[in-house]
Amino acid sequence: MTIRQAMVLAAGLGTRMRPITNTIPKPLVKIGEKPMIDYALDSLVEAGVERAVVNVHHFADQMETHLKSYPGLDILVSDEREALMDSGGGLAKGLKLLGREPVFVMNADLFWIGEPAGQPSNLRRLAGFFDAERMDMALLCVRIKDTTGHNGKNDFSLGPDGRLTRYRDDPSNPVVYAGAIVMRPALLDDAPEEAFNLNIYFDKAIARGRLFGMMMEGHWLTVGTPDAIDDAEETIRRFRTFA
Numbered sequence: 001m002t003i004r005q006a007m008v009l010a011a012g013l014g015t016r017m018r019p020i021t022n023t024i025p026k027p028l029v030k031i032g033e034k035p036m037i038d039y040a041l042d043s044l045v046e047a048g049v050e051r052a053v054v055n056v057h058h059f060a061d062q063m064e065t066h067l068k069s070y071p072g073l074d075i076l077v078s079d080e081r082e083a084l085m086d087s088g089g090g091l092a093k094g095l096k097l098l099g100r101e102p103v104f105v106m107n108a109d110l111f112w113i114g115e116p117a118g119q120p121s122n123l124r125r126l127a128g129f130f131d132a133e134r135m136d137m138a139l140l141c142v143r144i145k146d147t148t149g150h151n152g153k154n155d156f157s158l159g160p161d162g163r164l165t166r167y168r169d170d171p172s173n174p175v176v177y178a179g180a181i182v183m184r185p186a187l188l189d190d191a192p193e194e195a196f197n198l199n200i201y202f203d204k205a206i207a208r209g210r211l212f213g214m215m216m217e218g219h220w221l222t223v224g225t226p227d228a229i230d231d232a233e234e235t236i237r238r239f240r241t242f243a
Contacts, residue, residue: 002048003102003127003182007094008040009087010108011057011080016224025059027108028066031223032236035066039111043180044104045072047123053078053094054108055085088198092191102130102184110179112142114218114239122216123180129162129214130182136205137187139164140180141213142220148235149222150176156213164211166203175213178220 014026021029027037037054044052055078056063067075078094085093091105104123115121120128122140130138141158144150154167154174167174187201205211219239223232 001102001127001130003104003123004048004050005098005101006044006049006052006104006106007078007091007098008037008044008052008054008106008108009090010037010063011055011078011084011090012109013058013084014109017226020226021058023059025056025063028059028062029223029229031221031229031232036111036223037066037108038070039113040106040108041070041073043111043121043123044106046121047104047127049104050074051076051098053097055080055090055094057081057084084195086195086197088188088191088200089193089195091198092188095185095188098185100185102127102132102182105181105183107179110220110222112178112216112218112220113236116217119217122218125217126180126182126214129212131212132184134210135212136208136210137181137183137202137212139211139213140178140216141175142178142216144174144176146216146218147176147220147222148231149224149228150220151224156211158213158215162212162214163209164213165206175215176220178216179222180216 010027014021017026028035051074053076057080076097155177156164157170158173158175221232
């Protein structure tokens with residue numbers, strides 16, 4: 001299955017990245033000579049996405065200017081200038097600009113490198129993995145050993161059938177959520193109008209036995225503070241050297 005629409009969550013304040021984010025939104029901070037959000041957008045284009053919604057708040061004008069110049073995608077802006085909607089509220093609002101078919105959901109400040117050449121990408125594999133009959137959401141997951149910049153905490157445990165449970169409830173096979181989802185927009189039809197965290201829907205899906213995970217290929221990076229930039233760029237240099 002080729003998924004042709006996506007939502008990229010990009011409206012956060014980036015407070016831990018200050019003072020850099022005193023003048024620029026976090027998704028536009030360059031890592032490896034490329035704005036962080038472009039790693040997500042490039043992955044979506046490669047996977048066959050044609051239209052993406054990106055929510056904006058912090059330095060929204062800068063975000064809009066950058067998005068207008070990005071080639072290869074029809075990008076719509078979900079404007080949160082007046083009020084931040086958190087991850088769940090922002091997603092629910094942005095999905096209203098898209099169709100009803102399955103959608104990728106990406107974080108603008110989490111990305112991966114080093115996917116094996118000549119094989120389907122992580123997003124293409126995730127799209128093929130998603131089964132709406134059995135799943136509310138399919139999450140891309142990663143082992144802590146394959147991360148740079150992560151806080152060391154596991155999010156979920158991955159069952160032998162692909163079902164996810166909270167790590168705190170079942171520490172048997174720990175994984176980290178890698179910031180990419182496939183889901184049907186209808187899942188959030190009952191979402192509140194106000195701000196809320198997407199974890200609410202993760203937990204609802206777990207309770208129904210319908211939250212699933214798939215392991216990613218390559219190496220995952222998160223850059224939460226200015227001090228983390230050097231580590232991320234060194235990791236990127238290392239992977240490029242051996243590519």
